[in-house]
Amino acid sequence: xxxxxxxxxxxxxxxxxxxxxxxxxxxxxxxxxxxxxxxxxxxxxxxxxxxxxxxxxxxxxxxxxxxxxxxxxxxxxxxxxxxxxxxxxxxxxxxxxxxxxxxxxxxxxxxxxxxxxxxxxxxxxxxxxxxxxxxxxxxxxxxxxxxxxxxxxxxxxxxxxxxxxxxxxxx
Numbered sequence: 001x002x003x004x005x006x007x008x009x010x011x012x013x014x015x016x017x018x019x020x021x022x023x024x025x026x027x028x029x030x031x032x033x034x035x036x037x038x039x040x041x042x043x044x045x046x047x048x049x050x051x052x053x054x055x056x057x058x059x060x061x062x063x064x065x066x067x068x069x070x071x072x073x074x075x076x077x078x079x080x081x082x083x084x085x086x087x088x089x090x091x092x093x094x095x096x097x098x099x100x101x102x103x104x105x106x107x108x109x110x111x112x113x114x115x116x117x118x119x120x121x122x123x124x125x126x127x128x129x130x131x132x133x134x135x136x137x138x139x140x141x142x143x144x145x146x147x148x149x150x151x152x153x154x155x156x157x158x159x160x161x162x163x164x165x166x167x168x169x170x171x
Contacts, residue, residue, distance in 0.1 A: 005053035010045050012058035013038070020059060024066045037066040037073065044069075109167065116166035120159055127152055128159040 013020065017038065024034035041062060045051075055061045098106070117125060123145065130136040130144075131152075138156070142149045 005051045005055060006045060006048075009051065009055070009058055009062060010042075013042060013045065013062055016059050016062075020062050020066065023063045024070070027063070027067055028070050033070055033073070034066070037069040040069050040073075041065050112167050113163060116163045119166070120162060123147075124155045124159045124162075127155045128163075131156055132160075 021031070021034050021038055024037060025031040028034055028037070044065075117128070120128070126145070127141055130141045131138060136144075138152045139149055142152045145152070
């Protein structure tokens, strides 16, 4: 008997759709919500593998199923924030953009770094630029410049120390 429950419910939903929708509209107070839950009811009847049977009154069962789905929908909607709530939360979040003081400080640091960069010998600048800015492996930089890996390492260390010292002096 339980094997025939799903086809019976599907058939009852198709045959008595308007009556079930009217009942749900009255109980839920919304024809749109009634239509939505009937659509979801149809999907569940096709998606779910079984329904415990036997069912004496398929129309009443489908109306109850629709009411339960409507309750689930309303619960999920009540957990959502309203547009006003979202706006209020957005105003409470601090602006991540830097302020004028942070911008001025960053520009000052950048100017100091550029000055330190310009003070270095050309090869040291190129090594620093290739390794730290363009992310070249030190071995490739050594090949490109025709120098040893050890020289690249020592020049890179000297360049970084020079820049760090210059930035500390500027503070």
